[in-house]
Amino acid sequence: MPAAQARLTFATVTTSAEAQTNSQLAARLADPAFWATDPHPHLARLRSQAPLALCEEPDVPRFWAVSKHADLLRISRDPATFCSSKGVLLMDLVRDLPHIPGALLYIDPPDHVRYRRLLNPAFSTSKMRALEANTRTRVRALIDALPSGEPVDIVAKLTVPFPLLVIADLLGVPGEDWPRFYKWSDIMIGAATEITDESITMLGEMANYFLEMVAQRRIDPRDDLVTMLCHADVDGHTLTDEELMMFYGQLLVAGNETTRNLLSGGLIALAEHPDQWQLLRDDPARIPIAVEELLRWTTPVISFMRTATCDVTVSDTQISEGDPLLLLYTSANRDEDAFGPTAIQLDVTRETNNQVAFGFGEHFCLGAALARIEARVFFEEVTTRFSTIALAGEPQRLASGVIAGITSAPLLFTS
Ligand code: HEM
Incomplete structure (x- = not known):
């Protein structure tokens, strides 16, 4: 692969906010810059005007935008008809997909079933609960280190280090290594669209780090995920x-x-809705339910794609074999037909919450139990420690159609 490959974005999409046709409405979703603004009015329009909208604009890949909750479930639960192996990102439509053994998101059954049988036990709720005490210690230390009485960038100080420290604990590697993980993770994300000499060097560095760890654990097994995975065996397959x-x-x-x-989006949402913050302070037992609502509200993964393996009908719309379908989790999670007339409101006491932030079906998030524990512990700690939180500046959002990213957000905490 050439060291410097053209960056694969569709930022030149020629559609505007006044787009009228279904195809133009869908095409806007392919522009990463669109996602750095509030996407919800546009998504609401798609849901009502064209729940399955076919993008057929010049310079944009041809794809169906799936904006309704029911359609997203129907497609996600049928991997034989809607496969992942032809790509899961819009980018994948304009590049050669490398075959990477073990890249779960891109594998279909039956291989996918075999991998998940091997991996699921290591991520069970009971296994993840064992990490809770450590996880709490990690977040408490980060909160203790916050400067008091002045605005804090929650991304740099809390929400970047916390999940990385938890992953380090899960893998069984020293917590101090988290800045390297941060660097490698960023490089892996960048490498999905652009391979550079720097990314090749860094990915090599990461591979060496993990290879060394695996070699150590093979001779000196410990109670950690690295050991568990290098010894995992299903039907004779390791x-x-x-x-x-x-x-x-x-x-x-x-x-x-x-x-x-x-976590970033959740804190911002609570800062913007002080009544909801107060509900959690009044009764911390509400936090597990609130986490589901914050997952719905923030929907950290915006979309993943599937490809139709045959001609098929979805909600009376004819989809042809080979057609890509973009599953819009962000839209499904605000669908009035799934969440009722309060779908567009943040309600941390929402009891019935069929949110799809972790996906659904065959590829349902492997780390969901861990993410739920991290979020519960995080919000328990911040709501206990601080009486109020308020935005002290405009949060900066990432221009990406995959991750609903917040790159910085100044918040003022009051004890
Ligand atoms: C709030 C946090 C998280 C969200 C919103 C999230 C979201 C998702 C979504 C939407 C998918 C489904 C992909 C698809 O259907 O094609 C997924 C898959 C996956 N997630 Fe998560 N995730 C989160 C946290 C985690 C964590 C903590 C881990 C691991 C430590 C993890 C590991 C994975 C893996 C390995 C897959 C691929 C599963 C497969 O294809 O079988 N995730 N995640």
Whole structure:
């Protein structure tokens, strides 16, 4: 692969806010800059005007935008008809997909089933609960280190380090290594669209780090995820070194940016809704339910794609074999048909919450139990420690159609 490849973005999309046709409405979703603004009015329009909208604009890949909750579930639960192996990002439509053993998001059954049987036990709720005490210690230390009486960038000070420290604990590596994980995770994300000499060097550095760790754990097993995965065996199949490297890398990316943005977006939402913050302070037992609502509200993963493996009908719309379908989790999570007339309101006491922030079906998030524990512990600690939180400046949002990212957000905490 050439060292410097053209950056694959569709920022030149020619559609505007006044877009009228269904195709133009869908095409806006392919522009990363669109996602740095409030996408919800546009998504609401898509849901009502064109729940399945086909993008057929010049210079934009051809794809269906799926904005309704029910359609997203129907597609996600049928991986035989809607596969992942032809790509899960819009970018994948304009590049050659490399075959990477163990890249879970891109694998279909039956191989996918085999991988998940091997991995699921290591991520069970009971296994993740064992990490809770450590996780609490990590967040308390970060809160203790916050400067008092002045605005704090919660991204730099809290929500970047916290999930990385938890992943380090999960893997069984020293917590001080988290800045390297941060660097590697960023490089892996960048490498999905642009391979540079620097990314090749850094990915090599990461592979060596993990290979060394695997070699150590093979001779000196410990009670950690690295040991568990290098010894995992289902039907005589164990993970190869290549699969293990890919897997640890995926954990860094999948478990880091996602959780970070749930926590950043959740804190911002609570700062903007002081009544909801107060509800949690009054009764911390509400926090597990609030976490589901914050997952719905923030939806850290905006979209993933599937490809139709045959001609098929979805909600009376004819989809052809080979058609890509973009599943819009962000839209499904505000769908009035799924969440009722209060779908556009933040309600941390919402009891019935069929949110799809972790996806659904075959590829349902492997780290969901861990993310839920991290978020619960995080919000328990901040609501106990501070009486109020307020925005002290405008949060900066990432221009990305995949991750609902917040790059900085100054907040003022009052004890
Ligand atoms: C708030 C936090 C998180 C969110 C919103 C989230 C979201 C998602 C979503 C939407 C998918 C489904 C992909 C699809 O259907 O194609 C997914 C898959 C995945 N997630 Fe998460 N995730 C989170 C945290 C984590 C954590 C903490 C880990 C691991 C430590 C993790 C590891 C994975 C992996 C490995 C997959 C691929 C599963 C598969 O394809 O079988 N995630 N995640």
